[in-house]
Amino acid sequence: MERKKIVHALDTPYSAVEWPHISQDDQDTILELLCQLLAPIGAHRESFITPSKGKRKRVRKANNPAGSGTEKPVEPIPPSPPISAHVDVGLSVISRGLQAMSREEDNSPSGPSPSSTKNTTKIESKTPQPPPPIAEPGSRTRPPPYSIVFVARSGQSSAFHCHFPQMVALASQTQQPTNSNPDPAIRLVGFSRACEDRLSAALGVPRVSSVALRAGAESSGPEGVSQARGLVEFVRERVAPVDVAWLREEGGVGKRKGGFLETRIEAVPTKVGVKKVKAK
Incomplete structure (x- = not known):
C-alpha cells in the first residue's frame, strides 16, 4: 500500500x-x-545625428584643445x-x-489630493514660497x-x-x-x-x-x-x-475596496518514497 x-x-x-x-x-x-x-x-x-564614438574621443579632445580648432563648424540639425x-x-x-x-492623484484634474500633501505642508510653510504659476486655459501639463x-x-x-x-x-x-x-x-x-x-x-x-x-x-x-x-x-x-480578474473584482484603481485577500494554501497529496538503507 x-x-x-x-x-x-x-x-x-x-x-x-x-x-x-x-x-x-x-x-x-x-x-x-x-x-x-x-x-x-x-x-x-541616420542623416543628421552622428553616432557616439564613446568616451575616448571626448578625453582626447579635452587633452588636445589645439587640434579642436581645425574641425568644421557644426551645421544646425533640422527638427525631428x-x-x-x-x-x-x-x-x-x-x-x-x-x-x-x-x-x-496625478490623473485628477485638481492635482494631488489634500491627504497626500498634508505631511509636506508643515515643512514647506517654514520658508516663503512664490505663488504657483497660473495655468492658461487649455494648457496641458501632462x-x-x-x-x-x-x-x-x-x-x-x-x-x-x-x-x-x-x-x-x-x-x-x-x-x-x-x-x-x-x-x-x-x-x-x-x-x-x-x-x-x-x-x-x-x-x-x-x-x-x-x-x-x-x-x-x-x-x-x-x-x-x-x-x-x-x-x-x-x-x-x-x-x-x-x-485582470482580481483588479476587476476590486472595482478598479479609483474604487479599491481595500479588502484583505487571504493567502492561498494548497494541500497537495504526495507519495512517500521508501527510505534507503545505508550500506555499512
Missing part, C-alpha cells in the same frame, strides 16, 4: 495575467505598419519628425510612463496617455516584460472615455517572433525591445496621419484590452 502525506504550498491570491492573444498574421501586419510609422525617425537620425513627440522607446521610459498614469504599447517578447527573458500586462491594465483604469476617444483602454501588443532588428533599423538605434505610441499620433503632421490612424484602428479592432 502506498504511503502518502499532505504537503502544503503557499500561492498568491492574485491570478496570473495573460497577454492578449493576437494571431501571427495580425502580428506581422502590425509590425509592418509600425515600422512604416517609425521610418522617418530612423531616417532623421512630428511623430517622434508621440513615441517612447525603451523599457525604463515606458515603465515610468505607465507608472505615472497609474497614480490616481503628456498624452499611451495608446498602444509594443513589446518584442522573443529573444529575451520574461523578467524584462512580465510586468507590462499588470501596468497596462492599471494605467487603463485611470483613463476616462471622451467623445473623440470612447475606448481609452491601452492596447498591449506582444510580438512572439524576433523583431528587434526591424525595430532598431526603423528607429536607427542599436537595440529596441519596446515601443509605446501616445494618443494624438493621428495628428502628427500630414505624412504620419494616415499611417498612425491606420495602425491605431487596426490594433483596436484586432487586439482586446488587458483583462
Whole structure:
C-alpha cells in the first residue's frame, strides 16, 4: 500500500495575467505598419545625428584643445519628425510612463489630493514660497496617455516584460472615455517572433525591445496621419484590452475596496518514497 502525506504550498491570491492573444498574421501586419510609422525617425537620425564614438574621443579632445580648432563648424540639425513627440522607446521610459498614469492623484484634474500633501505642508510653510504659476486655459501639463504599447517578447527573458500586462491594465483604469476617444483602454501588443532588428533599423538605434505610441499620433503632421490612424484602428479592432480578474473584482484603481485577500494554501497529496538503507 502506498504511503502518502499532505504537503502544503503557499500561492498568491492574485491570478496570473495573460497577454492578449493576437494571431501571427495580425502580428506581422502590425509590425509592418509600425515600422512604416517609425521610418522617418530612423531616417532623421541616420542623416543628421552622428553616432557616439564613446568616451575616448571626448578625453582626447579635452587633452588636445589645439587640434579642436581645425574641425568644421557644426551645421544646425533640422527638427525631428512630428511623430517622434508621440513615441517612447525603451523599457525604463515606458515603465515610468505607465507608472505615472497609474497614480490616481496625478490623473485628477485638481492635482494631488489634500491627504497626500498634508505631511509636506508643515515643512514647506517654514520658508516663503512664490505663488504657483497660473495655468492658461487649455494648457496641458501632462503628456498624452499611451495608446498602444509594443513589446518584442522573443529573444529575451520574461523578467524584462512580465510586468507590462499588470501596468497596462492599471494605467487603463485611470483613463476616462471622451467623445473623440470612447475606448481609452491601452492596447498591449506582444510580438512572439524576433523583431528587434526591424525595430532598431526603423528607429536607427542599436537595440529596441519596446515601443509605446501616445494618443494624438493621428495628428502628427500630414505624412504620419494616415499611417498612425491606420495602425491605431487596426490594433483596436484586432487586439482586446488587458483583462485582470482580481483588479476587476476590486472595482478598479479609483474604487479599491481595500479588502484583505487571504493567502492561498494548497494541500497537495504526495507519495512517500521508501527510505534507503545505508550500506555499512
